[in-house]
Every structure is written in C-alpha cells, then in structure tokens.
Amino acid sequence: MNAEGKALKVDWPRCEGRGLCAELLPERILLDEWGYPVILGPVPAEEQILAREAVRACPRRALHLF
Amino acid sequence: MIRPPALVDVAPGPLLLSGLGGGPGSAAHLSRFGPLPDPDADHLLAQFAPLAVRGRGGAGFPMARKLETVLERRSSLPGRRPVVVVNAAEGEPASAKDTALLEVAPHLVLDGAVLAARAIGARSIHVVTAADRQWAGTAVTTAIADRQDRGVRWQWHEAEPRFVSGQARAVLELIAGRTGLPVTSWAPEAVDGHRGRPTLLSNAESFAHLAAIVRWGAERYASHGTAAEPGTTLLTLTTPPQSDGRFAGVRVVEVEHGAPAGSVLGDEALRAPLLIGGFHGSWVHPDDVADVRWSNAHLRRVGASLGAGSVLSLATGACPVAETARYTAYLAAETAGRCGPCRNGLPALAREVEALAHGVDSRPRIEELTGLVRGRGACAHPDGTARLVASLLTTLDDHVEAHLRQRCSCHADLAVEAL
Numbered sequence: 001m002n003a004e005g006k007a008l009k010v011d012w013p014r015c016e017g018r019g020l021c022a023e024l025l026p027e028r029i030l031l032d033e034w035g036y037p038v039i040l041g042p043v044p045a046e047e048q049i050l051a052r053e054a055v056r057a058c059p060r061r062a063l064h065l066f
Numbered sequence: 067m068i069r070p071p072a073l074v075d076v077a078p079g080p081l082l083l084s085g086l087g088g089g090p091g092s093a094a095h096l097s098r099f100g101p102l103p104d105p106d107a108d109h110l111l112a113q114f115a116p117l118a119v120r121g122r123g124g125a126g127f128p129m130a131r132k133l134e135t136v137l138e139r140r141s142s143l144p145g146r147r148p149v150v151v152v153n154a155a156e157g158e159p160a161s162a163k164d165t166a167l168l169e170v171a172p173h174l175v176l177d178g179a180v181l182a183a184r185a186i187g188a189r190s191i192h193v194v195t196a197a198d199r200q201w202a203g204t205a206v207t208t209a210i211a212d213r214q215d216r217g218v219r220w221q222w223h224e225a226e227p228r229f230v231s232g233q234a235r236a237v238l239e240l241i242a243g244r245t246g247l248p249v250t251s252w253a254p255e256a257v258d259g260h261r262g263r264p265t266l267l268s269n270a271e272s273f274a275h276l277a278a279i280v281r282w283g284a285e286r287y288a289s290h291g292t293a294a295e296p297g298t299t300l301l302t303l304t305t306p307p308q309s310d311g312r313f314a315g316v317r318v319v320e321v322e323h324g325a326p327a328g329s330v331l332g333d334e335a336l337r338a339p340l341l342i343g344g345f346h347g348s349w350v351h352p353d354d355v356a357d358v359r360w361s362n363a364h365l366r367r368v369g370a371s372l373g374a375g376s377v378l379s380l381a382t383g384a385c386p387v388a389e390t391a392r393y394t395a396y397l398a399a400e401t402a403g404r405c406g407p408c409r410n411g412l413p414a415l416a417r418e419v420e421a422l423a424h425g426v427d428s429r430p431r432i433e434e435l436t437g438l439v440r441g442r443g444a445c446a447h448p449d450g451t452a453r454l455v456a457s458l459l460t461t462l463d464d465h466v467e468a469h470l471r472q473r474c475s476c477h478a479d480l481a482v483e484a485l
Contacts, residue, residue, distance in 0.1 A: 009252075010442070011444075012250060012404070012407070012408075012442060012443050012444050013248075013249060013250055013405055013444050014250070015405075015406060016406070017406050032407065033438075034406055034407070034410040034411075036407050036410075036442070038438075064252070066252070
C-alpha cells in the first residue's frame with residue numbers, strides 16, 4: 001500500500017484468461033491479444049471497492065489487491 | 067535444443083580459483099585454510115556487508131541484505147528455523163561457472179553455506195545441481211561425504227535440465243518434493259521460503275565469496291576489485307553453441323571487478339558483438355567491447371549487467387540477428403507453459419525474430435510483443451527473453467539495419483531451430 005493506492009497483481013500460473021476482471025474493471029484492466037489481463041497502473045482509493053469486487057469475482061482466484 | 071558444455075577449461079584466479087593445484091579434496095582445503103572459523107551473525111555481517119557481494123544468479127541482489135532479512139524474520143518467527151539453499155542448478159546453458167567451481171573448489175562453496183547456516187541458526191543446507199551436469203552432483207556428494215560439520219544436515223537435490231529450473235522458486239519447489247518449476251510468490255525467499263521458513267537462497271558462487279571473505283579476511287578480499295565493487299567475479303567465456311546445440315570451447319575465469327575486457331578476451335572478440343549475462347542478457351556493440359570493464363557500474367553504462375557472468379562472443383563471425391533468433395527460439399521452447407503471456411508471447415516473439423533474421427522488418431511487432439510479456443509471469447523468463455531481443459534492436463540497431471538491407475556479412479542459411 002502506498003500514497004498512490006493499492007496494486008492489482010495477477011497470480012499468472014493460476015490465471016486462465018477468463019476475462020471477468022476486465023469486464024468488471026474496464027478502466028483498470030484490459031485483455032491482451034490472448035485474453036490475459038493487462039493491469040493499467042495502481043488502483044486509486046475511489047476504485048478500490050470495484051477492484052475488490054473484481055478480485056472476488058475471479059473464478060480462478062488469480063487476482064490480488066495489495 | 068541448446069545444451070551446456072561437456073567439457074570446461076578452468077583458469078587459475080586470484081581468490082576462488084587460486085587453489086587449483088591442491089585438488090578439490092577436503093584434506094588439501096583444510097591444510098590450506100585450517101579449521102573453519104565460527105563467527106556469529108554480527109561478526110559475519112560486519113565483515114561481509116561492506117563488501118557488497120551480490121547474488122550471481124542474475125538478479126544481482128546483495129547477499130548481505132538477504133542474510134539480514136532472514137535474521138529479522140527469524141526473530142519475529144522464532145518457531146520457524148531458517149534454511150540455507152545453495153543454488154547451483156545453472157539452468158543457463160551458456161554458463162558453467164558454478165559447475166566448474168564445485169569441481170575445483172567445492173569446500174569453499176560448502177564452507178560458505180556452513181558459515182551462513184551457523185550465523186542464521188539453520189540446521190538444514192540444501193544443495194541443488196542440474197541433472198545434465200552430473201559431474202556437479204558427483205563433486206557435491208563427494209565433498210559432503212568428505213566433511214564433518216557439526217550441527218548441519220546436508221541434502222542434495224538434482225534439478226531437471228531446464229532453463230527455468232534454476233529460478234529461485236523453482237528450486238524451492240524441487241526441494242519441497244514438487245515439480246521444479248516457477249510458481250508465484252508475493253514475498254522474497256528470505257521472508258517466506260522453503261515450507262514458509264526464512265530461507266537464505268543464493269547462487270553457489272556467492273557462498274564461495276562469503277567463505278573467501280571469512281577465510282582470507284575482508285582486507286585481503288578487498289585488495290582485489292574496485293572500491294565500489296570489491297573482490298572478484300567468475301565469468302564463463304564462450305562462443306555460439308555448435309550446430310548440434312552444444313557449447314564447446316568454454317572457459318571459466320575469475321576476474322577482478324573493474325578489470326578490462328582485454329584481460330580475458332582476445333583481439334577478435336574485442337571487435338565483435340558480445341552478449342553479457344547469458345540468454346537473458348544484453349548485447350554490447352562491437353565499438354564498446356574494448357572499453358568494457360567487468361563491473362556492474364561500468365556495464366550499466368552500456369546497458370548491460372554481469373548477471374550470471376556468462377560472456378558470449380561472436381568473434382567467430384556469426385550474425386547477431388541469426389544468433390538472437392536461435393536463442394529466442396530456444397527460450398520460447400523452454401517456457402514452463404504455466405503463465406499465459408509467456409506461453410503465448412514467447413513463441414510469437416520467436417517467430418518474429420526468426421522473420422527478422424530472414425529479412426522481414428518485424429521490428430514494430432517485436433517491440434509490441436516484448437512490451438506484452440515483460441513483468442507478466444511467475445518468474446523472470448519472459449522479462450529476460452524480452453531483454454535479449456530488445457537489446458538486439460537497440461544496441462545493435464546498425465547491424466539489424468544492415469541485415470535488413472542484405473548488407474550483413476552473415477550467411478543467409480540460418481540455423482534457426484523449428485518451433
């Protein structure tokens with residue numbers, strides 16, 4: 001945790017590119033050409049509730065908010 | 067497939083490689099150095115920390131910081147006894163220095179592990195070598211059988227011959243009895259390592275430097291090298307692997323930090339592209355090679371770092387574009403396949419570098435792909451592969467340009483392995 005906000009991190013071996021995270025948090029997560037998440041920078045305070053939802057929604061439990 | 071050398075020439079050196087004449091046995095080692103001192107953690111760190119010995123596995127993290135972190139962690143987790151891991155898995159086929167060191171001076175490496183174990187209160191010392199370098203395993207088991215260390219339990223493990231086997235978390239997986247492939251970790255090994263214990267995991271060479279400092283004293287150690295980077299470093303000097311994929315004519319040398327390139331490279335090599343840091347390393351432009359000094363401070367200025375100390379010269383006249391294509395194809399085949407961006411990105415990247423070698427200007431797509439794989443895996447395999455390819459495009463941009471204009475001296479027939 002720092003002044004700029006929290007960081008979303010992917011547990012890459014667990015991630016199967018289901019893409020729910022990008023649907024729930026499109027302003028922060030894009031999908032690459034193979035369907036795996038690309039995280040765009042740290043998560044500001046006002047986005048953290050949505051980010052936590054994306055973390056909970058991951059069917060592989062591969063997304064983490066630190 | 068690219069394979070490590072079957073035979074390695076080891077040259078005498080100022081510290082770690084100074085006792086080659088006495089042979090690798092423990093009797094010669096003890097008659098040279100006497101019994102192993104038993105410094106406590108404070109004394110060990112006082113000697114060791116100012117000498118800035120860095121990890122030699124590639125990341126270059128200061129070993130004293132790892133020791134301090136283990137000690138801090140031990141005091142907050144008194145129930146979890148720390149563990150020492152000597153990593154000589156040497157997954158990088160262009161490197162042979164750890165294997166060479168274990169063959170010629172195994173007791174220096176094991177001394178370092180015992181000193182570290184006593185300082186941090188560890189009882190178990192794990193030593194990992196690679197299955198395709200069996201002589202390293204033989205050297206370790208022979209040396210262990212030849213020692214009497216109080217309060218220390220040795221365990222030897224053999225890693226699968228894969229590029230990523232030497233990655234720290236892959237080594238911990240192997241030791242824990244699982245498949246030795248990288249997994250995600252959110253904390254360093256020193257905090258949360260083998261079975262959750264604070265773990266001092268370092269490259270075999272780093273442990274030998276620790277022993278050298280204690281055995282000879284900090285002053286003598288620091289009489290070599292530079293003020294900022296005291297002591298020496300091992301280098302594996304090589305040229306591109308043969309057509310069968312095996313490295314040949316490989317030499318391991320020990321150089322003082324700050325020594326010039328010409329101290330170990332011949333005139334032809336001083337005028338040819340040089341790959342420093344192995345297949346996860348960076349190219350140095352021929353115009354800069356003669357000015358290279360073997361220190362991280364200097365190498366940073368030409369965009370390189372010592373990494374695991376592998377130095378590959380194209381003095382043979384091989385084309386750097388074709389060679390990079392060949393190494394990228396190998397690295398793509400060596401992905402463990404567990405992380406999506408690496409599993410998909412490295413083969414795609416290898417295809418584009420192969421296209422470049424065949425005269426297609428695939429540079430924009432290569433830049434896109436290196437950006438897509440960086441930082442997106444459980445280990446640094448995608449990052450290292452991206453570094454190699456990116457350094458071809460940036461450092462050797464003039465050569466790539468000439469290659470695309472068919473003004474490259476290289477042979478058109480490429481030895482790029484099929485993906």
